[in-house]
Amino acid sequence: MTTFTNEHYLSRELSWLEFNQRVLEEAINPANPLLERVKFFCIVSSNLDEFFEVRVAGIKQQVESEIVERSIDGRTATEAARGITKRVRRMVEDQYRLWRGELHPALAKAGIRFLEYPELDETTRIFLRNYYETQIRPVLTPLAVDPSHPFPHIANKTLNFVVSLSIEEEGGTRSRLALVQVPRVLPRLVRLPREDDEMDFIFLGQIIGHYLSDIFPGATIHGHWKFRVTRNSELYVAEDDTDNLLQAVEEELRNRRKGEAVRLEVDADCPEAIWKQLLETLSLAEDDLYIIDGPINPIRLMAIYEGDHSPELRDPAFLAPIAASVRERASLFATIRRRDILLHHPYESFNTVVDFLEQAARDPHVLAIKQTLYRTGGDPRIIGALMLAAENGKHVTAVTELKARFDEANNIEWAKRLEEAGVNVVYGLVGKKIHGKMALVVRKDEDRLRRYLHLGTGNYNPTTARIYTDLSLFTANEDFAEDATSLFNLLTGIARFQTPRKLLVAPWQLQQRILALIHREAEHAQKKRPARIIAKMNSLSDPDTIRALYRASQAGVKIDLIIRGACCLKPGIIGISENITVRSIVGRFLEHSRIFHFENGGKNEVYVGSADWMSRNFLRRVEFVFPVEEAALRERIRQILLRQLADNTKAWRLETDGSYSLVVRANQEAKCDSQSEFMALAVGEAKPGKRKIGRIRPKPKKGKGKK
Numbered sequence: 001m002t003t004f005t006n007e008h009y010l011s012r013e014l015s016w017l018e019f020n021q022r023v024l025e026e027a028i029n030p031a032n033p034l035l036e037r038v039k040f041f042c043i044v045s046s047n048l049d050e051f052f053e054v055r056v057a058g059i060k061q062q063v064e065s066e067i068v069e070r071s072i073d074g075r076t077a078t079e080a081a082r083g084i085t086k087r088v089r090r091m092v093e094d095q096y097r098l099w100r101g102e103l104h105p106a107l108a109k110a111g112i113r114f115l116e117y118p119e120l121d122e123t124t125r126i127f128l129r130n131y132y133e134t135q136i137r138p139v140l141t142p143l144a145v146d147p148s149h150p151f152p153h154i155a156n157k158t159l160n161f162v163v164s165l166s167i168e169e170e171g172g173t174r175s176r177l178a179l180v181q182v183p184r185v186l187p188r189l190v191r192l193p194r195e196d197d198e199m200d201f202i203f204l205g206q207i208i209g210h211y212l213s214d215i216f217p218g219a220t221i222h223g224h225w226k227f228r229v230t231r232n233s234e235l236y237v238a239e240d241d242t243d244n245l246l247q248a249v250e251e252e253l254r255n256r257r258k259g260e261a262v263r264l265e266v267d268a269d270c271p272e273a274i275w276k277q278l279l280e281t282l283s284l285a286e287d288d289l290y291i292i293d294g295p296i297n298p299i300r301l302m303a304i305y306e307g308d309h310s311p312e313l314r315d316p317a318f319l320a321p322i323a324a325s326v327r328e329r330a331s332l333f334a335t336i337r338r339r340d341i342l343l344h345h346p347y348e349s350f351n352t353v354v355d356f357l358e359q360a361a362r363d364p365h366v367l368a369i370k371q372t373l374y375r376t377g378g379d380p381r382i383i384g385a386l387m388l389a390a391e392n393g394k395h396v397t398a399v400t401e402l403k404a405r406f407d408e409a410n411n412i413e414w415a416k417r418l419e420e421a422g423v424n425v426v427y428g429l430v431g432k433k434i435h436g437k438m439a440l441v442v443r444k445d446e447d448r449l450r451r452y453l454h455l456g457t458g459n460y461n462p463t464t465a466r467i468y469t470d471l472s473l474f475t476a477n478e479d480f481a482e483d484a485t486s487l488f489n490l491l492t493g494i495a496r497f498q499t500p501r502k503l504l505v506a507p508w509q510l511q512q513r514i515l516a517l518i519h520r521e522a523e524h525a526q527k528k529r530p531a532r533i534i535a536k537m538n539s540l541s542d543p544d545t546i547r548a549l550y551r552a553s554q555a556g557v558k559i560d561l562i563i564r565g566a567c568c569l570k571p572g573i574i575g576i577s578e579n580i581t582v583r584s585i586v587g588r589f590l591e592h593s594r595i596f597h598f599e600n601g602g603k604n605e606v607y608v609g610s611a612d613w614m615s616r617n618f619l620r621r622v623e624f625v626f627p628v629e630e631a632a633l634r635e636r637i638r639q640i641l642l643r644q645l646a647d648n649t650k651a652w653r654l655e656t657d658g659s660y661s662l663v664v665r666a667n668q669e670a671k672c673d674s675q676s677e678f679m680a681l682a683v684g685e686a687k688p689g690k691r692k693i694g695r696i697r698p699k700p701k702k703g704k705g706k707k
Contacts, residue, residue, distance in 0.1 A: 002554065004547055006074025008576060009568045010658045012541045013055055013080060014073075016566040017087045018660055020047045022586045022652055024091065025662075028098055034106055035313040036588075039305050041103060044095055045298045048088065049157060049230060052263045056084060057232035060262055072543055072568055085287045096294040110313060112199045112304055115192070117210050120202075124192055128202070131190065132211050140208070141181045142215045151179075151281045156231040156259065158184060159205070159297065162274055163212060165219040177277070180208065180215065180224075188300035199304065203295065225270035226296050227278060232259035261288075268293035315588055318679055320466070323348040332356050333363070333443060336452050336474045342633045343472040344640065345458065346589055347682035350465035353472055354381045356454055360441045361389035367449075368395040368442040370488045372434055373414075375459040382460050383414050387421035397424040399491045401434040426492045429622065432507060434491065436610045436624035440484045451481035455626050457593040457610055468592040469675075471608050471637070473626065477502075480626065491622070504625040506611055511544065511618035517598050517605070518548040522555035529601040531555075534641045536562040536595040537612045540569055545613045553579040562644050563654075564591040572656040582654035583663065585647055587675045596625070597641055606634045640678075649673035 026032060027040035062077035070076055075083065104114065120128070143152050154160055161180040166173050182204065190207065192200040205226050212221050261282040266275045268291050279289060295301065311317070321327075323343050329335040332355060343352060358381065360366045369389050373382075390396040400415045419425045428434040437456040442449065458470030475481075483500040490497060497508045504510045518533065525531035533552065540546065540561065546569045553559055559580040561567070571580040585591050596607040609625030611617040628634050644651075650673055652660040665671060 002550070002576065004550060004576075006070060006072070008550070008570055008573065009072045009074075009543070009546065010570055011071065011073040011075060011080065011083065012539075012566045012568050013051075013059070013084055014087060014658060015568060016051065016055070016539075017084070017091065018658065019565040019584065019586075020044055020051070021091055021094075022584060022660060023047065024095055024098075026586055027095075027103070030102075033312075033314050034103075034110060035305050035310060036315055038103060038107070038301060041095065041099065042299050042302045042305075044091075048091075049299070052230045053156075053233035056081070057234060057260070057262045059084070060260070061232075072541070081287070089290070092290055092292070095298075096292065099294045099298070107304070110310070111197065112310070113201070114189075115200055115202050116206055117202075127193055128190075128207055128210075132207055132214075136186060136204075136207060137211070137214070139183050139186065140215060141183070143179045143181065145177045145179060152181070154179075154181070154229045154261075154282070156233060157228060157297070158182065159188065160227050160229075161205075161208065161212075161224050162227055162270075162278065163216070163224045164222040164271075164274065165216055166222065167216075167219045175222075176219075177274075178216065180212070182208065187303065188295075188297070189303045197309075199309070201304070205296075223271070225267040225274065227264065227266040227270070227275075228296050229261050229282060230263035230265075231261050234259075263288055263290060265290045265292050265296055267291075267296065318346075320346050320349040321682055322352060326352050332359055332474070333441075333445075333452055336476050337445075337450070340477070340628075340630050340633060341472075341474040342628070342636060343474075344678065344682075345470045345472065346466050346468065347678045350462050350472075353454060353456070353460070353465075354385070354462060356441070356452075356474065357382060357385035357439065358388075360443075360452075361385040361392060361394070363443065364392075365445065366394055366441055366443045368397075369439070370397045370399075370484075370492075371439040371460070372399045372401075372436055372491075373460060374401045374433075374435055374437070375461050375464070379460075379462050381462065383418065386418060386423050390418075390422035395424075396422070397426065397488065397492060399426050399428055399434055399488070401428060424492070428491055431620070433621045435617070435621040436505075438484055438487070438624055440481070440488060450476055451478075451485065452476050453480050453484050455480075455609075455624060457595075457608060468590045469678075470593045471595070473608065473628065473633075477629070487624070502627055502629075504607065504609070506617060506621055506623035506625075507619050510611060510623060510625055511542070514545060514596070514613065514618075515548050517596075517607075518545070518552050520600065521557045521598055522552040524599070524601045525552070525556035530599045531557045531601070532597075532599040533557060533559045534562070534595075534597040534638075534645070535559075535613070536591075536593060536641060536644070538564050538592065538594070539566045539612045539614050541566060541614045542618060543568075543615075545618075549580060550576050553577050560641075560645055562591075562641070567654060570656050570658070571654055583645070583647075584652045584654065584660065585644055585650050585674065586652065587650040587673070589675055594625075595637060595641060597638060604634060604638065606637050608637065643672070643677060644674045646672045647674040650675065 023040055024044045027037045059077050059081050063081060067077060071080060143149065145151055159182040163178045163180060165178060166175045186204055188204045189201045190204060192202060194200055209224050212224055261284055264278055264282060264284055275289060325341050326332060326335055335341065360369050369386065386396050386398055398418050415425050437458065439454040441452040443452060453475050454472060456470060456472045458465060458468050479501040483503040486498050487505065489495050504513045521531045521533055540563050549559055549569060554576065557579060561582045562585065563582055564584055567582055569582065571577050571582045594609055594611060598605045606628045607625050608628055609623060611623035611625055617623055628637055648663050648665045648669060649671060651663040653663050654660055
């Protein structure tokens with residue numbers, strides 16, 4: 001049996017950074033409409049923020065703790081930190097070069113301009129003077145830095161100014177440093193009044209910089225520079241030692257903005273002496289410094305993307321239709337009784353899921369609703385349906401995950417409202433995040449009591465459901481319903497885990513079942529039976545699963561992986577993984593569905609669910625993965641996978657060295673943009689012709705592909 005070593009794996013962090021580079025490539029791609037390019041430009045920064053707040057923060061803690069161990073790819077924490085710094089610097093340089101050289105000029109040409117004070121006419125200056133005095137000055141906080149005024153705490157991801165000034169004091173002129181903290185409530189872009197359709201903006205920093213002498217009267221301003229600090233934002237809640245999880249999470253949220261600093265971003269013209277002092281104060285090293293030649297925190301540029309202006313600078317509008325299977329049906333429950341229903345979001349409207357809950361809330365025959373909530377976005381329809389159901393006398397239970405990263409405060413607020421409305425709110429299991437997506441409705445039908453179930457790969461969030469690709473299944477299958485009932489009893493009461501009839505559930509048996517399914521494909525291949533795995537997920541990093549895939553490849557199983565983000569598996573290693581291909585699709589929508597297809601000797605099995613193949617999903621989260629049993633629905637999902645494997649427009653191929661190359665069409669090969677094809681199918685502009693089970697064509701010869 002082959003012994004797998006560190007060199008057979010890729011770094012999770014570096015692999016994720018390559019994903020973010022693919023997002024940046026969408027901003028670079030001139031074939032994309034201009035405002036869509038700006039959107040991707042902003043997403044790159046948003047992704048990096050979270051990466052530093054969580055992944056980099058965790059690695060820095062390992063370094064400081066002097067933990068002596070290697071990651072899956074053989075790196076120590078110090079080595080991992082160095083590799084991350086080098087890769088992020090290159091990415092940030094590419095990102096801001098794009099802004100200065102392409103996006104900023106192109107926006108100006110399109111009538112969306114970012115002006116500076118020397119360019120402003122007198123009318124605009126008067127407007128800004130009034131805006132400053134009424135909207136900005138009252139909420140600014142200037143702070144001196146001296147022995148009697150110690151360096152203040154800089155909140156996570158806030159905009160700040162460091163100001164060099166001098167002031168006349170007894171004994172002469174004294175040089176000083178001061179800070180100006182800018183509250184989050186102030187918009188970073190201020191739109192200037194114009195009578196025509198032009199959109200002129202000025203950055204908030206320009207306005208504050210212009211009026212610094214007003215904030216520091218009597219001082220001589222020598223210079224001012226913007227800076228931003230990113231902090232460790234992981235929550236550390238000792239669930240075993242707390243009597244009230246909600247209160248514990250609320251308290252830890254208050255501490256989040258005070259976490260240890262992990263990154264400092266400063267203006268490009270900030271003097272070395274200034275940024276060195278900032279680094280020292282924040283206990284950071286030069287490796288943690290990022291000098292920014294452009295807007296600090298470009299996420300705020302999303303303001304120019306919002307609204308309905310400039311349709312010519314955007315992707316064509318897409319309004320997801322109601323799926324044909326439920327379009328003309330008055331009652332979803334009657335439809336689900338007849339057959340299982342599969343929805344493909346965002347191509348088919350998520351409103352059907354909302355309707356399911358709203359119909360249940362109003363239906364006098366519905367007795368109970370039980371639902372998991374991970375990220376709702378606070379949508380009033382989802383939460384409102386549960387509240388209405390409780391008000392209508394139904395038994396309603398919401399299993400709410402308080403520790404959904406960066407949605408904790410939102411979930412706490414809605415949990416309290418649900419409780420006030422009479423909903424039984426449960427916060428899940430100690431030490432485990434509730435990540436699975438499930439809603440169970442108990443209804444007294446004419447013939448008997450029946451349970452209706454919704455299972456999905458995405459959150460109960462109608463906002464993200466418009467931009468994330470996910471799958472939904474509605475079923476009244478008794479085995480599924482019994483599994484769901486047992487799982488809710490486990491999550492809300494005191495019960496032992498009972499092996500489900502149909503569902504695969506983490507952390508109890510999902511990993512073992514996935515490994516067994518992979519091993520079964522290897523046995524089929526060894527016996528010359530049809531054997532193939534197609535798996536689609538967000539991330540792949542679990543070492544046991546990767547080893548199982550390697551062994552299946554060695555046995556002759558053809559394995560095609562569609563992995564949006566981090567992948568620690570190395571494809572194409574001779575004798576180990578030459579039967580494995582890995583591709584990533586980055587396009588208009590965020591690929592989010594998890595689908596696992598096993599050929600099984602010609603008896604295809606398809607599983608869908610909420611879990612990636614990562615150790616955290618297998619061992620530290622409650623996840624639901626379910627089989628798709630109706631043959632027509634299995635075939636539909638298989639065709640979704642094959643269409644994505646045929647994508648030669650938005651797909652990237654993972655190479656053995658960890659780099660990605662854009663999949664390029666061969667001569668005479670028809671263009672395939674899977675997301676565009678799914679949109680066309682949804683609105684009836686294309687036929688759902690079946691694709692043959694094929695392999696990704698060989699890598700093009702050197703020089704013929706685009707990196």
